Structure formats: structure tokens, C-alpha cells
Amino acid sequence: MPCVLLLEAAGPESGALVATAVASGYEVHAVTQSETHAAYRADLRNLLTGCLLTDFACPAQALHDVVTYAHRIGADAVLTTNEYLTPLLAKVCASLGLPGNDPAHADAARNKAAMHEAFARHGVTAPRTFVVDDKNQLRRLHTTERIIFPYVIKPAEGAGSAGVTVVHDPAGVAAAWQAARTPRGMYGMPLDPCVIVQDYVEGTEYSVESLTQNGSTTHLCATRKAVTAGNHRVEVGHSLPAVLPPYVERAIHQEVERAIAAVGIHNGASHTEVMLTPDSGCVVIEIGARLGAGQIGFLIQHALGIDPWKALLDTALGYPTDLTPTRDDYATVRFLTSPRTGRLASVAGLPTTGPGVPVVHLRTAIGDAVREAQANHGRLGHLVVTGPDADTVDRHAEFLLAQITIDVVPEPAAPNSLDRPKLRPSQAGAQESL
Known part of the structure; x- marks a missing residue:
């Protein structure tokens, strides 16, 4: 029975990876921190054979802890879906002699300063x-x-x-x-x-989802992104597979492969964000040594029939991967955002799940404080829509979004100090001593 060690099991992508590994008959262990482990759901805990608690904020100690634990359990593979942990993962795999990425360049897939130095060395077209x-x-x-x-x-x-x-x-x-x-x-x-x-690069934003094994890369698809305008560009939709002219697709893949080589990705997924300029040029914005988040892995399953979780496990174990699409469909995710700052009072008109709408999820509880999204973590929830082609799916998604009403009530204004009654000195002293 293969033994898999996962650096962090929290989150939808990690949860899918755990479930797939257990369904495949694998033993799964996780590495996390105590406060995160305390929030693990009961169903996730039940799938795990064991769990190591370490401190990711101390990289040298975390590396020692993970390598020691991996030796003890006889780990056959170590992997993660968490971008923050990809440099640690590369060092762990190198220490254990397991399939992984180049530890000498792994920081360049996280640190944008190191990333763009690496891009320049490898001739990647970037801002x-x-x-x-x-x-x-x-x-x-x-x-x-x-x-x-x-x-x-x-x-x-x-x-x-x-x-x-x-x-x-x-x-x-x-x-x-x-x-x-x-x-x-x-x-x-x-x-x-x-x-x-x-x-600033003008154009249309896409991401390319790829899997590299032993230095050979397969591009699963391109994802078209819907992004807010204004000062803060929040991703409010992902749709795939994006169909592009063959010569454009070739140009994008060429730049993405340069970026993958630049940051030392040898074994594992990559998520490369690119801008397609009005003259069909491709500019690489950044790359992550992980599967795309924001439901992208699940969209790949719905639209293409490729199991990305099994592919990640096979790559980490050194097994051959099967990335042949078994479907020719289309899928999109649309994210819900707050119209204003305040408390979430209600969300009405959410669709029910069923054919063509496999997922509807509200991640924010009624009564929670919300604000206009300025980053992806500020999104309130999402819905996934699937179908045979882009036009059908996009129209259905827009129709469903139009039915949803999000009501946010403003927070009560803080009392103005000028409106408070003035205290006599004795009262002020008593107030301060409380």
C-alpha cells in the first residue's frame, strides 16, 4: 500500500487529493500546524492515518520534522496543493530522493522578485x-x-x-x-x-494548467478569467477549456514552458497566469508550482474528464500519468462578492444543484462581516455551471447570477467622541480606572 504525505490537508483541493488517495487504497498522512489541525473537519480526520504538527514559520525546523516523519512512516510520495509550502516541498523531496522540483529554484515560484530574475535569465516574456x-x-x-x-x-x-x-x-x-x-x-x-x-499589461487574462513529469510537460487546458475592473483585480470567474487559434496557443505554450523551466518545475502541477495582448502576444505575469485554485481542478474534471488529483498522486509516486480527456464539455465557476461593506444579511435566489449546476456553495455565514472584495479570499461563495459548449454555459451562468440578491446591512457607526457627555475630573478618573 503506497504511503502518501501531504503538506497541509485543509482546503478543497487538498481535501479532494486526500479522498482520491484513500479511494485508491493509499495510506495518507498530513503535515500542518496545531491551529489549522484544530479546524480539520471530522470527515477529513477520519481519512487520515496520521498527522504531524510542525511550525511552517521555521523552515529549517519544519524541513527536519517533515523528513524525519517521512522516514518513520515510509512515505512513498510527498506533495502539496498549498502555494506557500511549495519551496518546503521541493527541499523535502530532494532530501528523500522522491520526485519533486528543483529546490535551488523553488523560491522563484513563490517570490515574485526571484521569479522575474529567473524569467529574465530564461528569456520569458514578462512585464x-x-x-x-x-x-x-x-x-x-x-x-x-x-x-x-x-x-x-x-x-x-x-x-x-x-x-x-x-x-x-x-x-x-x-x-x-x-x-x-x-x-x-x-x-x-x-x-x-x-x-x-x-x-501594466493591457489584454485578456488567461491561465494555463500544466503537469510536468520528469521534465516533460503536458498542458491540460487554458482557463479564461473574468476579473473585476478598477484598482483591485479580483477573479470573479474561471471558464475552461478556452479555445484559442492554434498559432496563439503555440505561442502561449512556448512562453509557459520557458516559465516552468525558469522556476525549476520538474515533477508536479503548474498554474501560469498570462495576458494575451491585443496583437496576440503572450506576456507571462506569474507562475505557481501548484494546481490552479479557485475550483480550476474541479472544472477540469467536469469539462475534460481528467482526474487532476490522481494525476498529481501518480506524478508524486513516479507512476505514469494518464492525461487523456474523456469528455468534450465546458465548465465555468462564478464567484459571489459583496456589493458593500457591512454585515451579510441574506443571500436569496441561489440555484439548487442538479444537471448543469453541480456545485453551489456559500462560504460566508449570514451575520458575518463582509466588504467589497479586494482579493480572492474576500469572495462569498461560488456556483459551477457545466454544459456542452461555451455559449450555452456562459449564458446559463449569467442568468443564474442575475437571480441572486445579496443583502448587506451597514455596520452601526461608532459613537463620535464629540457627542459624548463631558466628564468632570472625578468622573474621568473613575472611568480610566475601570
Whole structure:
């Protein structure tokens, strides 16, 4: 019986991976932190044979803990769907002699500064990028006109569009800078404090979902993305497979393969975000050494009949992978977002699941605090729509979205200190001593 060790079992992609491994007769262990483990659902706990608790914020200790545990349980494969843990995964696999990615370049699939240095070395077409340590460096970029509006500011090690801002004029610079310095890493992991400044690329956004085994890459599909306009670009829809002219597809795949090589992906999934410019050029924005999140793995199953979870397991175990599509359908996910800041009062008009609508999920509870989404983690829920072709599915999805009403009530305003009754000195002293 193969023994699989998963770096973090929380989240929908990890849960699907665990369920697939157990259904295949594998023994599954997980590595996580104590606070995350406490939130594991009972059904997930029941699928796991064992669990190691470590501190991901201490990389050297975590590496030692995971390698020691893997030896003890006789792990045949180690893998993750968590972007924050991909550098650790590469080091673990190298230490154990298991299929994995190049540990010397694994940080470049997480850290945007290292990523774009790697892109430059490998000739990847990418936005002009500056790494900025402080506001004075940003000012010098402006005064020397090395960067012009609009441009993008983002954290070096963020994820899920957190802290990413499109800056259109000088008035937006200060807030964008602060946003790029605000995101925190999962598990209390320290992040690179540098800020990335990039040229803004006009075009249509896609991602390419790929699987590499022993250095040979198969592109599963391209995903068309629906993204909000304005300063913060939140992904509100993913649709696949995107059909592109053959010459465009070839150009995209060429750039994606350069990006995969640049960050040392040898065994595992990759999710590459690209912009297709109006002249059909391809610009690589960034890459992750993981399967695409935001329901993309599930869409691949619905539309193409490919089991991405089994493919990930086979790759990690060194088994041959079968990536032949068994369906010729189309699938989309549409995400729900809040229209304003406040408390979620109600969500009406959600469709029921059934043929063509396999998933409807509200992740935010009624009464929870919500705000206009500025990053992917601010989405309230989603629905998945499937069908035989893009036009049919997209029309159905838009119709269903139009039926949904999200009611958000504003938070009560905080009392204004000017409206409070003034206290006499004795009263003020008593108040302070409470």
C-alpha cells in the first residue's frame, strides 16, 4: 500500500487529493500546524492515518520534522496543493530522493522578485519589473520616468491577489504602497517585505494548467478569467477549456514552458497566469508550482474528464500519468462578492444543484462581516455551471447570477467622541480606572 504525505490537508483541493488517495487504497498522512489541525473537519480526520504538527514559520525546523516523519512512516510520495509550502516541498523531496522540483529554484515560484530574475535569465516574456525596498526608490522611479501610469504594485510574496493594486494616478500611490506591505503569510510565515512594481499589461487574462513529469510537460487546458475592473483585480470567474487559434496557443505554450523551466518545475502541477495582448502576444505575469485554485481542478474534471488529483498522486509516486480527456464539455465557476461593506444579511435566489449546476456553495455565514472584495479570499461563495459548449454555459451562468440578491446591512457607526457627555475630573478618573 503506497504511503502518501501531504503538506497541509485543509482546503478543497487538498481535501479532494486526500479522498482520491484513500479511494485508491493509499495510506495518507498530513503535515500542518496545531491551529489549522484544530479546524480539520471530522470527515477529513477520519481519512487520515496520521498527522504531524510542525511550525511552517521555521523552515529549517519544519524541513527536519517533515523528513524525519517521512522516514518513520515510509512515505512513498510527498506533495502539496498549498502555494506557500511549495519551496518546503521541493527541499523535502530532494532530501528523500522522491520526485519533486528543483529546490535551488523553488523560491522563484513563490517570490515574485526571484521569479522575474529567473524569467529574465530564461528569456520569458514578462512585464518590466522593479523591486522596491522603500518609498524613496518608488519616488525615484517616478522622477526618472522609468515607470509611468498605469502600473501595478504588489507584494513580493503575496497570493490570491492580496495587496495587488493597479495605480492610475499619483493620488493612488500611497494606498497602493500600503496595501502591498500589508498582506501576511499563512501560518505566520515571514514574507519578503519588498514591493514589486510592474508595467501594466493591457489584454485578456488567461491561465494555463500544466503537469510536468520528469521534465516533460503536458498542458491540460487554458482557463479564461473574468476579473473585476478598477484598482483591485479580483477573479470573479474561471471558464475552461478556452479555445484559442492554434498559432496563439503555440505561442502561449512556448512562453509557459520557458516559465516552468525558469522556476525549476520538474515533477508536479503548474498554474501560469498570462495576458494575451491585443496583437496576440503572450506576456507571462506569474507562475505557481501548484494546481490552479479557485475550483480550476474541479472544472477540469467536469469539462475534460481528467482526474487532476490522481494525476498529481501518480506524478508524486513516479507512476505514469494518464492525461487523456474523456469528455468534450465546458465548465465555468462564478464567484459571489459583496456589493458593500457591512454585515451579510441574506443571500436569496441561489440555484439548487442538479444537471448543469453541480456545485453551489456559500462560504460566508449570514451575520458575518463582509466588504467589497479586494482579493480572492474576500469572495462569498461560488456556483459551477457545466454544459456542452461555451455559449450555452456562459449564458446559463449569467442568468443564474442575475437571480441572486445579496443583502448587506451597514455596520452601526461608532459613537463620535464629540457627542459624548463631558466628564468632570472625578468622573474621568473613575472611568480610566475601570
